Amino acid sequence: MRTTSGRPAARLLTRLGLVTIAIGLAAACTSNAPADTGAPAADTTERAAGANDEPGETVVIGFSGPQADHGWLAAINSAALAEAEEYSDIELRVAEGTNDPSAQISHIETFINEGVDAIVLLPTDGAALTRIAIEAMEAGIPVVNVDREFSSEFAARTTILGDxxxxxxxxxxxxxxxxxxxxxxxxxxxxxxxxxxxxxxxxxxxxxxxxxxxxxxxxxxxxxxxxxxxxxxxxxxxxxxxxxxxxxxxxxxxxxxxxxxxxxxxxxxxxxxxxxxxxxxxxxxxxxxxxxxxxxxxPPTQAADGIRLARLLAQGKGMSDLVQVEVPRRIVLDAPVVTAENVxxxxxxxxxx
Incomplete structure (x- = not known):
């Protein structure tokens, strides 16, 4: 294909932004004295939420996604599994991927009956999975809706989407x-x-x-x-x-x-x-x-971000990089342009x- 890789300025990103939302930031320094370097003292203000990546109470998260018959969907699933492996306090239960809404409804029913602490769900069909997601929420299980939206605000605690x-x-x-x-x-x-x-x-x-x-x-x-x-x-x-x-x-x-x-x-x-x-x-x-x-x-990281958010919700934590301590109701990830300059x-x- 004809390219313009030789031209520096106009090929820069037209939309800048991070691919994913950073969830765990390091806790504020707890030292009462500044370092002997002449630099300003670290901010020791107590935060409402912090150190979110440190191990906490073990939580059980159920994950259900569609069949990985497309490269992007395969990446969604594998990224979610890899993210759960990063946390010693996550027990991940994974339903078999399917393109059949009835089968996926059955998977969520199983998660509800097992009493998991949270569910991350990329529905095969948002409308078809809305009722069972509401049932999970009514059972006290927070649902993180990924990519394909439900048809009711009552079906998910948090929704994370691409743009x-x-x-x-x-x-x-x-x-x-x-x-x-x-x-x-x-x-x-x-x-x-x-x-x-x-x-x-x-x-x-x-x-x-x-x-x-x-x-x-x-x-x-x-x-x-x-x-x-x-x-x-x-x-x-x-x-x-x-x-x-x-x-x-x-x-x-x-x-x-x-x-x-x-x-x-x-x-x-x-x-x-x-x-x-x-x-x-x-x-x-x-x-x-x-x-x-x-x-x-x-971003193929949406379900991985969903795993992180489900962990925070199940452990009763907020997001340490926000002043508002609760996990947001809705997160839309950015759609940056990848060019030769940043590939x-x-x-x-x-x-x-």
Missing amino acids: NYGMGISAGTHACSLIEENGMGDAVIAEIAGMDSLPLTQDRSQGFADALEACGQDVDHRVAAEFTVESGEATASNLLQAVPEIDIIWNHDDDQGVGVKAAFDNANRDEFLFIGGAGSANAMRWIREGEMEATVLY EQYLPLGFES
């Missing part, structure tokens, strides 16, 4: 900067979306359109795939056959991007700047190799497609 609309904003804002940088004027912009029936796809597209409108651009050609390699290749092939020249392409999902990239290579088309979405290791390697312009992160920073978070 789908923000992904579109980030991709569109970065596209605008590339258009200005390269003097494209009225650029020909194509969008390869995921499944159009999903709200997350609609949010990503809306954010992209809104960001482009801010710089006087719009999407000239929009097609939709199905978040799979095969659909990505077929959809991208049809797009390239229909449109002889394109300036920028944004593909919503780096898993389907494997097929999209194959279609580009098969058609021997590289006149455009290629932006991806989600943050796969493949995409980050392509960026490093100059075959892709950027990708927009959709090494984000590569460890890349998931294999």
